[in-house]
Amino acid sequence: MKIAIDIMGTDYGPKELVLGAVNAVKEFGCEVVLVGDEAVAKEWLSKYKADQNPKIKIKHASEVITMDEHPAIAVKSKKDASIVVASKLLRGGECDALVSAGSTGAASVAAVLCVGRIKGVERPAIATCIPSLTGTTVVLDSGSIVDAKPMNLVQSAVMGSVYAEKLLNIKSPKVGLLSVGEEETKGNEQTLATYPLLKKVKQINFMGNVEGRDITNGACDVVVCDGFVGNVVLKFGEGLAKAILTLIKEAILSGGILAKIGGALIKPAMAKLKKRLDPAEYGGALLLGVKAPFIICHGSSKAKAITNAIGVAVKFAENNVVSAITEKIAESQKRNEETDK
Amino acid sequence: MKIAIDIMGTDYGPKELVLGAVNAVKEFGCEVVLVGDEAVAKEWLSKYKADQNPKIKIKHASEVITMDEHPAIAVKSKKDASIVVASKLLRGGECDALVSAGSTGAASVAAVLCVGRIKGVERPAIATCIPSLTGTTVVLDSGSIVDAKPMNLVQSAVMGSVYAEKLLNIKSPKVGLLSVGEEETKGNEQTLATYPLLKKVKQINFMGNVEGRDITNGACDVVVCDGFVGNVVLKFGEGLAKAILTLIKEAILSGGILAKIGGALIKPAMAKLKKRLDPAEYGGALLLGVKAPFIICHGSSKAKAITNAIGVAVKFAENNVVSAITEKIAESQKRNEETDK
Numbered sequence: 001m002k003i004a005i006d007i008m009g010t011d012y013g014p015k016e017l018v019l020g021a022v023n024a025v026k027e028f029g030c031e032v033v034l035v036g037d038e039a040v041a042k043e044w045l046s047k048y049k050a051d052q053n054p055k056i057k058i059k060h061a062s063e064v065i066t067m068d069e070h071p072a073i074a075v076k077s078k079k080d081a082s083i084v085v086a087s088k089l090l091r092g093g094e095c096d097a098l099v100s101a102g103s104t105g106a107a108s109v110a111a112v113l114c115v116g117r118i119k120g121v122e123r124p125a126i127a128t129c130i131p132s133l134t135g136t137t138v139v140l141d142s143g144s145i146v147d148a149k150p151m152n153l154v155q156s157a158v159m160g161s162v163y164a165e166k167l168l169n170i171k172s173p174k175v176g177l178l179s180v181g182e183e184e185t186k187g188n189e190q191t192l193a194t195y196p197l198l199k200k201v202k203q204i205n206f207m208g209n210v211e212g213r214d215i216t217n218g219a220c221d222v223v224v225c226d227g228f229v230g231n232v233v234l235k236f237g238e239g240l241a242k243a244i245l246t247l248i249k250e251a252i253l254s255g256g257i258l259a260k261i262g263g264a265l266i267k268p269a270m271a272k273l274k275k276r277l278d279p280a281e282y283g284g285a286l287l288l289g290v291k292a293p294f295i296i297c298h299g300s301s302k303a304k305a306i307t308n309a310i311g312v313a314v315k316f317a318e319n320n321v322v323s324a325i326t327e328k329i330a331e332s333q334k335r336n337e338e339t340d341k
Numbered sequence: 342m343k344i345a346i347d348i349m350g351t352d353y354g355p356k357e358l359v360l361g362a363v364n365a366v367k368e369f370g371c372e373v374v375l376v377g378d379e380a381v382a383k384e385w386l387s388k389y390k391a392d393q394n395p396k397i398k399i400k401h402a403s404e405v406i407t408m409d410e411h412p413a414i415a416v417k418s419k420k421d422a423s424i425v426v427a428s429k430l431l432r433g434g435e436c437d438a439l440v441s442a443g444s445t446g447a448a449s450v451a452a453v454l455c456v457g458r459i460k461g462v463e464r465p466a467i468a469t470c471i472p473s474l475t476g477t478t479v480v481l482d483s484g485s486i487v488d489a490k491p492m493n494l495v496q497s498a499v500m501g502s503v504y505a506e507k508l509l510n511i512k513s514p515k516v517g518l519l520s521v522g523e524e525e526t527k528g529n530e531q532t533l534a535t536y537p538l539l540k541k542v543k544q545i546n547f548m549g550n551v552e553g554r555d556i557t558n559g560a561c562d563v564v565v566c567d568g569f570v571g572n573v574v575l576k577f578g579e580g581l582a583k584a585i586l587t588l589i590k591e592a593i594l595s596g597g598i599l600a601k602i603g604g605a606l607i608k609p610a611m612a613k614l615k616k617r618l619d620p621a622e623y624g625g626a627l628l629l630g631v632k633a634p635f636i637i638c639h640g641s642s643k644a645k646a647i648t649n650a651i652g653v654a655v656k657f658a659e660n661n662v663v664s665a666i667t668e669k670i671a672e673s674q675k676r677n678e679e680t681d682k
Contacts, residue, residue: 133584143521146529180484180572188487188569212576216584228529229570231521235553236574237581243474243557244585247614255610262610265603269596273588 001028003313004095005306007036008064008082009102011299017101018044020306021056027307028314031055033095035086037062061085064102067299071105075113083107087114090292097293097313099284101301108144111290118322120329123148124289125156126227126296127163128234129282134218138164138173142230142285150194153177153224154201158328159288160222161204166319167312173221176210178229184208190226198224203332241277245270283308286316288325293317342369344654345436346647348377349405349423350443352640358442359385361647362397368648369655372396374436376427378403402426405443408640412446416454424448428455431633438634438654440625442642449485452631459663461670464489465630466497467568467637468504469575470623475559479505479514483571483626491535494518494565495542499669500629501563502545507660508653514562517551519570525549531567539565544673582618586611624649627657629666634658 003024007017014036021032022045034041038060045051045058061082065074075084083102087110089095098115100107104126111124125141140160145152157175164173177198179187184195186209198206210220215233225233248270252263275281283305284297293316297309316322344365348358355377362373363386375382379401386392386399402423406415416425424443428451430436439456441448445467452465466482481501486493498516505514518539520528525536527550539547551561556574566574589611593604616622624646625638634657638650657663 131584133587146521178573180487180569188567191569212573212578213580213583215577216580225573226529228521228532229573232519232553232566232570232574233577236556236578237553239554239557240578240581241585242554243472244582244614244618246474247617248589248611251610251614252607255607255613258606259610262603262606262608265599266593266596266607267603269592269600269603270589272596273585273592276588277585 001314001317002031002033002095003310004033004035004086004089004098005310006082006086006098006100006102007034007041008061009100009299010297010301012302014040015044016301016303017306019048019303020301021310022048022050022053023303023307024310025053025055028311030310030314031057032310033057033059033089035059035061035089036064036082059085059089065106067103069103069106071103071109074106075109083110084114087111090294091115096317097295099295099297099306099309099313101297101299101306104143104296107294107296108287111287111294115294116291118289118291118326118329120333121155121159121289123152124287125152125159126285127160127288128230128285130215130234130237131276132216132218136168137215137220138168138222139215139230139233140222140224140288141227142234143227144287145227147228148190148226150190150197153190153194153226154197154332155289155329157198157204157206157222157224158201158332159325160224162321162324162328163286163288164221166321166324167315168221170221172205174207174219175204175222175224176207176214176220178212178223178225179209180211182209182211201332203328238279245274280305281308283312286312292322342655342658343372343374343436344651345374345376345400345427345430345439346651347423347427347439347441347443348375348382349402350441350640351638351642353643355381356385357642357644358647360389360644362651363389363391363394364644364648365651366394366396369652371651371655372398373651374398374400374430376400376402376430377405377423400426400430406447408444410444410447412444412450415447416450424451425455428452431635432456437658438636440636440638440647440650440654442638442640442647445484445637448635448637449628452628452635456635457632459630459632459667459670461674462496462500462630464493465628466493466500467626468501468629469571469626471556471575471578472617473557473559477509478556478561479509479563480556480571480574481563481565481629482568483575484568485628486568488569489531489567491531491538494531494535494567495538495673496630496670498539498545498547498563498565499542499673500666501565503662503665503669504627504629505562507662507665508656509562511562513546515548515560516545516563516565517548517555517561519553519564519566520550521552523550523552542673544669579620586615621646622649624653627653633663
C-alpha cells in the first residue's frame with residue numbers, strides 16, 4: 001500500500017505533513033511518497049531521522065498552488081504543481097491513494113482532470129464524518145457541489161451509502177435527504193425534485209427527509225445535501241462545538257473554588273470528549289466519485305490529522321471502495337434506464 | 342401594552358401557554374388576551390388562580406389550525422381559527438403584539454393575510470437569536486423564505502439590522518452574508534447575485550461574506566441567509582448543543598469516582614451555561630416585515646419560553662421596531678430607485 005502525500009499545501013507548511021507521513025508509516029506499515037519540493041522534504045525527513053527509511057520516497061514537484069488561486073486555471077497552467085504531480089502518480093497506479101491538505105478547490109479539479117471521474121458520476125462529492133450521539137454520521141456533499149442538480153444528490157446518496165457500509169461497517173445504512181421538514185412536501189425546489197428520484201433508487205436504504213437535528217441524534221447514517229448547505233453546516237458545527245467548550249471553561253473558571261476543583265477532576269473525561277469532537281481525529285474528508293482514493297484534509301491540519309488521514313486512505317484503498325462505488329452507480333443507472341423505458 | 346396569545350397551538354396544549362401568559366403579566370405588568378377555546382382558557386386560568394386578574398382577557402375562537410394542515414388553505418378556510426382571530430386583533434389595534442406557538446407556516450400566512458406586510462417587503466423573514474462567544478447573533482431567515490430571491494435577502498439584511506440595533510442595542514450592527522468563503526467570488530448563484538446588491542445598501546453595515554463558524558465566534562451581529570439554510574443551521578445547532586451536553590454527561594459518568602465528584606461540583610456552572618444555550622431563554626423568533634409585532638415560538642415551548650416570548654413581544658412593541666423597519670426599507674428602496682435612474 002503506497003500513499004501519495006502532497007506536502008506543499010497546508011497552513012503550517014511541509015513540516016506537519018512530513019511528520020504526519022513519518023508517523024503513519026510507523027503506525028500503518030504503509031509506504032508513502034512525499035510530493036513537493038525535494039530539498040524541503042529531505043530537510044524535514046532528516047530532522048525527523050527518517051531520511052533512511054526505505055518506505056518513504058520523495059517525488060519532486062517544482063510548483064505549488066496556493067489557496068487564493070483560481071483552482072481550474074491553476075491546475076491547468078501549473079503542470080508541475082505538487083497536487084498535479086501527486087494526482088498523476090495516482091492515475092498511473094504508482095500510488096494507491098492520495099492525501100492533500102492544500103486548496104480544496106484545486107484538489108477537486110486535479111482529481112477530476114488528472115485522475116478522472118467514475119463512469120456515470122457527474123460531479124464528485126466530499127464526504128465528511130460528523131460525530132453523533134450513537135456514532136458517526138456521513139454528511140455529503142460538504143463543499144464541492146454547490147447548486148447541485150437532483151441527479152448530483154442521488155449520486156451522492158449512492159456513494160455515501162457505500163462509504164458508510166465499507167468504511168464504517170454499517171449494514172444497509174439509513175440515508176436521509178437534508179430538508180426543513182420530514183414530510184415529502186417540505187423543502188426547497190432542489191430537495192422537492194430530488195425526493196422522488198431517491199425513492200426509486202434500489203441501491204440505498206432511503207428513509208426520506210431528515211432535519212438539521214438528525215445529523216447528530218443518530219437518526220440516520222448518511223445525510224445528503226447540497227455542497228453549499230453541507231459546507232455551512234460543517235463549519236457552523238466546528239464553530240459551535242468550539243464555542244460550547246470555551247463557554248464551559250469560562251463558566252467553570254468563574255464559578256468559584258468548588259467549580260474549579262470540579263473542573264480539574266473532570267479534565268480527563270473532557271479530554272476524551274474533545275478528542276471525539278476533534279475534526280483532526282476523523283482524518284480528512286473523502287472525495288467520492290473519482291477513480292482512485294482521494295482524501296482532502298483541512299488546511300489547518302497538523303501532523304496528527306495527516307497521520308489519521310493516511311490511515312483512512314489506507315482503509316479506503318484496501319476496502320476497494322472505488323470499485324464498489326463504480327458498481328453501485330452503474331447498477332443504479334441501469335435500473336433507472338430500465339424504468340424509463 | 343396588550344399582547345394577544347394564541348393559546349391553542351403548541352405540543353403541550355393551552356396549559357403551558359396560559360401559565361406562560363399568567364407569569365408574563367406578573368413579570369412585565371402587561372395585559373394579555375388569550376385567544377382560543379374560552380372554556381379551556383377559563384379552566385386553566387382558574388387552576389392558576391388568575392381568573393379574576395383584570396389584566397387577563399379571553400377572546401373566544403372556535404377553530405384550531407394543526408401542524409399538518411396546509412397553512413394557506415387552513416388560514417383562508419378557518420375564519421375562526423385562534424391564529425386568525427389573534428391576527429385580526431393585532432390588525433385592528435386591539436393588541437400591540439402577538440405570540441404564537443402553533444404551526445409556523447400558518448402563523449406566517451396569517452401574518453401576511455390578516456396583519457399585512459410592511460410596504461416594500463416582499464416576504465417576511467423569521468429572525469432567531471443564536472448565542473455566540475461574545476453575545477448573540479441574529480440569524481435570518483430561519484425558515485420562512487425558502488428559495489429566496491436576492492431582493493428577499495437584501496430586505497432581510499435591512500430588517501435584521503434594525504432588530505439588532507433596536508432590541509439588542511448594538512450600534513451599527515455588522516451584517517454578514519452566509520456563504521462558503523469570505524471572498525466575494527465564493528458562494529452559490531443566490532449569494533453571488535446578492536453580494537453586489539448588499540454592497541449598495543447604505544442602511545446597513547455590510548461586512549461581506551461570512552462562513553458557518555462566524556455565527557458563533559462573534560465576527561458579526563446579523564447573519565443573512567436563505568430560509569432553507571437558516572432552518573437547517575438552527576435545528577442542527579440545537580441538536581449539536583444537546584448532543585455535546587449529553588456526551589459530557591456520559592463522559593463524566595463513565596470517568597470514575599473523581600470525575601463523578603467533579604461533575605457534581607461543576608453542576609451550578611453547567612446549569613448557568615445550559616440556560617444560556619437554551620432556546621427557551623430567547624423567547625421565540627421574530628417575524629420581521631409585517632405591520633405589527635409578531636412572535637413565533639417553538640411548538641415545543643413550555644411556560645417559561647412563552648413568558649420570555651411575551652417579554653420580547655413587549656420590547657418589540659415598545660421600541661417601535663416596526664416603524665423603524667418601515668422607514669429603513671423605504672429609504673433603502675428610494676436609494677435603489679435613485680441609483681437606477
